[in-house]
Amino acid sequence: QVQLVESGGGLVQPGGSLTLSCSVSGSFFGLYTMGWYRQAPGAQRELVASITSRGGANYEDSVKGRFTISRNSAESKVLLQMNSLNPEDTAVYFCGATSTITSKTYYGLGTQVTVTS
Numbered sequence: 001q002v003q004l005v006e007s008g009g010g011l012v013q014p015g016g017s018l019t020l021s022c023s024v025s026g027s028f029f030g031l032y033t034m035g036w037y038r039q040a041p042g043a044q045r046e047l048v049a050s051i052t053s054r055g056g057a058n059y060e061d062s063v064k065g066r067f068t069i070s071r072n073s074a075e076s077k078v079l080l081q082m083n084s085l086n087p088e089d090t091a092v093y094f095c096g097a098t099s100t101i102t103s104k105t106y107y108g109l110g111t112q113v114t115v116t117s
Helices: none
Strands: 003-007 011-012 018-023 032-039 048-049 057-059 067-072 077-082 093-101 106-107 111-115
Touching: 003 093, 003 106, 018 032, 018 093, 018 111, 032 067, 032 077, 048 067, 048 077, 057 067
Parallel strands: 011 111
Antiparallel strands: 003 018, 018 077, 032 048, 032 093, 048 057, 067 077, 093 106, 093 111
16 A cells, blocks of 8 residues: 655745655555645645646646646655745645546645744
């Protein structure tokens, strides 16, 4: 079963940047569409960015132009570069791997991102 470990969260001021990293193990990385999700307090988890094994990326409207998702197949990692952060980006960010065979999504434990002055 695939295992996901996120890192890179933290506290940042509005307008700042963070890069989240997700390390994937336990299964062949190329079988998964990777995504970054976030969940703010009292809200549902939402998909903010995804990337296919071929590198095709999609973004939720509120992060377009500010966030960039990328994947490194050699290291089985997926990154989320976040720029121009604002307080509305505050959430727990989860890495997700969706199997292209079963369509099941696996999640990591998440990393907290807090944007505040």
